[in-house]
Amino acid sequence: MNIHSIGISHHTAALDVREKMWLSVDETREALRQLKQRYFTECMLVSTCNRTELYGLTLDVQIDDEEVKRFLIELKNAGGVVQPEHFTASFAGGAVNHLFKVASGIDSMVIGDIQILNQVKEAFQLSREIEVMGPVMNRLMQTTLHVGKRTRTETTICEGAVSVSYAAVELANKIFEDLSRKSALLIGAGETGELTMKHLVSKGIGRVRVANRTRGKAEALVANLGVDGSVVEYEHMVDALRTVDIVITSVNSPSYIVQPDDVHKVMKQRSNNPLFIIDIGVPRNVNPAVKKIDNVFLYDMDSLSAIVDKNLDRRKAEIPKVTRIIREEMVEFFHWHNSLQVGPTIHDLRDALETIRQQEVEKNINRFNPEDRELVELVTKRIVNKILHQPVTNLKHGAENGSRGSETIFRIKALRELFGIGEPKKREHEN
């Protein structure tokens, strides 16, 4: 299995180094064409903000990783910033393992990041489009996507919000049944506040309201959010608490802008309907005593960060499960790959024996009477077939049923060495 992986990622290189190696779709296309010409029979390139990685299959094991690294650096003209030391390289099982780890999200900067699987999928598709894929990489792609799918369905590594704004949305979903019937109010215009509001919109919040000291900003944001929304005068924002279900405060203010008395009053007016307040302001915008009021759920940056930390720990705890899936899929993949080599080996062995038979028959055919010659041909063919029958059956059987891929590889190697039939030719990849 001559699969190589050579690449640069967040493990080995800082952002300013990684961004130098980032490849656009067009650049990727060009790079793949050249890589195929120079080094690989099949290849693909994954390029995201966290990694640029090359996966390639060679017919000849003797490929110089260093040369490929230099080629990639030169391709991006990044000689000054990117060094070969920023790259990591692995081979055969190591390369497949690495690809599976990447696709399952356990190699990501934020563990369990699901975006990466789509990016890997797109990379495969691009390679297919420009025809630098072959049967081995195709199969590898299927298995990789399968690893990703199994990871998502069989583990919880992708679950739980890992950013403060998502954590807030997740909480909203634990309090309210149907966000499309709820409304949210954003007070202030901090970046995280806006992001949280956008997440709520993407989760289908029914109505949005925005209050800002500068009315123009509020209007712009409402227009930008693209849902049923309106602007609330900043001075009237406490009154607005009567009619909304979720409040995000993100105001730069030295004192609390919402006090327990305000909320007590509001809760009576809203017949105690649950009120979820997300205080993203630093210093805090809402008096923490508000938390004690019945049916009011108040969260600040600290408590949201605590959720994020907890979720990250939970994701980490899922890694062993993912590793097990990867191992299972690797066994499956290599099993397939071994069986791929059995066919050509049997073919080559038959060829070799047939050649010997033909040579010997030709050499000695004159010693037989003309009427017996046809029989000689028949008998020798039968002998060769009988000799081949048992080893061929065993070899096929081993590859089809045995999960121990190393055993099959060993047999193939031994057979080729003993009979002197050399390495499989290109034909294997067309099987």
Added chain:
Amino acid sequence: MDLVAAVEFLVVFIPVLYAGLVILYGLSFFRSIPLADRWKSPLLHVSVLFHIGYILLRTAAFDHPPVTTVFEIMTLLAASISVGYTYIELRTKASNTGFFILLLALVFQTVSSLFIKDLTEIAPILRSRLLGFHVSTALLGYTAISLSAVYGFLYLMLYHEIKSSRFGLIYTRLPNLEMLEKMSHKAELFGFWMLTIAIAVGLIWLPRAFENFSYWDPKLIGTLFIWVLYAVGLTAKRKLGWQGRKTMIISLVGFGFVFLSMTVINMYLSGFHTFY
């Protein structure tokens, strides 16, 4: 086939089934063990069938439906709770509350199995049609009240967990607060009206059926007290805008009294409502 022998086997076997169910649902909820996830619902369906079979066999073997003693009623209640839960699970596709609800069914069934007696002789008074109506409405009412209490309990646990920012299993596995409150409230409302009918029918039927009938009977006072409690709770929700925690606490307290009424009053303060 010996009917009585079959019933005697099932008396022991049904609680064992429920214990198995509670263990499976528990393993699924607390440990997310795939095997438990896979088998809990099939086992639930099998158990419900066995339980219904048990009730039918009992009726045949002792020549009366099991409605004449509190322990007979308790097995009906357990069956009714698990049938109700099966319906909820099939409809909402959410099986994460099963552990808590079936735990309740297990408690009722175990108490029933421990004390139930094989009565063949029953008072002729208990063969009235009005009694059947009284018992079935009371049963539906208590089932709904039990479910309401479990959802109320889950609401309070989740409420507490969200309020105190401790995001454990309860937080991860349970549905949202609004849904739990809605389920609890709907069940409570249904339970309340069923109970109202049961009480009304009882009050019409009692003076005719019993000579020693008294309005100061502990069971009657207890039940009326429970009814008033729920009436106050439901009115407070409607008129005073009580929401969330407070209404859930009322639902739980109400259930506490129901349980007391079924056990302590029926067993120790014997009045006309005990028949054995």
